[in-house]
Amino acid sequence: MPRAQSPTREQGLQQVLTQIRVLLRAKQNTSNVWNYGEAFVEITPDENTYQISDASFGTPLVVTALPQNPNQVARIVPFYCPQNLVYSYGWPQNAGAWLGQNWDGNNANALRCAIFWQNNLPYIRFEPTPVLSPAVYKVDFLASANHIGQLALTATPLVDQDIDLVEIRAAKGLLALAQWESPSTKEGRQINAERRKDLFVTLGGDEQLTVEQFLIGNRITTGGNRITNRWSSCTE
Numbered sequence: 001m002p003r004a005q006s007p008t009r010e011q012g013l014q015q016v017l018t019q020i021r022v023l024l025r026a027k028q029n030t031s032n033v034w035n036y037g038e039a040f041v042e043i044t045p046d047e048n049t050y051q052i053s054d055a056s057f058g059t060p061l062v063v064t065a066l067p068q069n070p071n072q073v074a075r076i077v078p079f080y081c082p083q084n085l086v087y088s089y090g091w092p093q094n095a096g097a098w099l100g101q102n103w104d105g106n107n108a109n110a111l112r113c114a115i116f117w118q119n120n121l122p123y124i125r126f127e128p129t130p131v132l133s134p135a136v137y138k139v140d141f142l143a144s145a146n147h148i149g150q151l152a153l154t155a156t157p158l159v160d161q162d163i164d165l166v167e168i169r170a171a172k173g174l175l176a177l178a179q180w181e182s183p184s185t186k187e188g189r190q191i192n193a194e195r196r197k198d199l200f201v202t203l204g205g206d207e208q209l210t211v212e213q214f215l216i217g218n219r220i221t222t223g224g225n226r227i228t229n230r231w232s233s234c235t236e
Contacts, residue, residue, distance in 0.1 A: 006179035015170040017148055020157055023165060023214070024145035028058050030218045035143035040066065041124060043108070043135040052115075052122040058144030060115045063124070065108035066136040072104045077126075077137065078112050085114040085127055095128035107132035115139070161217070165210045172203045 007015075027034040039054040065075040080087070091111065099109050110126040117123070124139065148157060158166065175196045181188035 002178040002180055003182075007174045007177035011177055012170065012174060015173045016166060019166045019169045019173070021145035021148050022169075023158060023162055024143070024148070026214075027218060028142045028144055032218065033061075033142065034218065037141050037143045039139045039141065041137045041139065043126075043130040043133055043137070045131050045133050046129060048127070048129040049123055049125045052124055052139060054141075055147040055150060056143040057122045057139075057141055058146075059142040061140040061142065063113055063115075064138050064140075065102070065106055065110070066138045067104075068106060068134065068136070072102075072106045075102065075106070075108075077108075077110050079124075080112060080114050082114045082116045082125070085112065085125065089127060091128055093129055094131075096131040099128070101132065107135035108137055109135075110137070113137075162214060165207070165214050168203055168207045168210055172200065172207065175200055175203075 024035060035056075035058075037054060037056050037058075039052050039057060041050050041052065044050075060079060063077040063079050065077060067074055089112070095111075096109060101107055102109055108130075109132065110128070110130065112127050114125045114127075115122065116125070124137075126137075151157060178196065178199075179188075179192050180195055181191045183189050183192060
């Protein structure tokens, strides 16, 4: 075991959080729904832009008009990058008022929307400007790693099978801070250096095997992925 405070608990916790964020970002970038989340946007009449308040919001998947009763239908609202929100659109700003409710009585009558980030916060903007209320939209997304620093110490942001990789990488990242003997002597510094080298080789081999399994697991899909093509609207 390393000497006390070499590394400190705070340094160990910081390294663990860093490695968890790295793995969660890797999962998000696969476009598979390993970290799936939902956010809800309640409409205020005559306001077209809303902040998505979920701290874990990452990659948007689909926006739907949320049914308010069992007789209403969940309807997909196409979303675009902001520069294409009004491309080939052609409706006036007050169209939300005279379009009225959908055929099923739902007030959520947006024809399209844009999702974007501003000042490091996610927003959604609807066209036409919403007028009818109550109305709620649901945004399905792949979770980011932004919320990790806000979790309780008892939280489990990763599944058990991925924890090994976090522990191995955290230990590897802390090697430079680890000390077994006092660094005040030449002999102590030499012993510390030799142990770091030995552990670096051992941990490197373990990491290679664990990363391989992590990547294989993330390539396994759970079904059709067509809805993510909605993001291609950015290039239309």
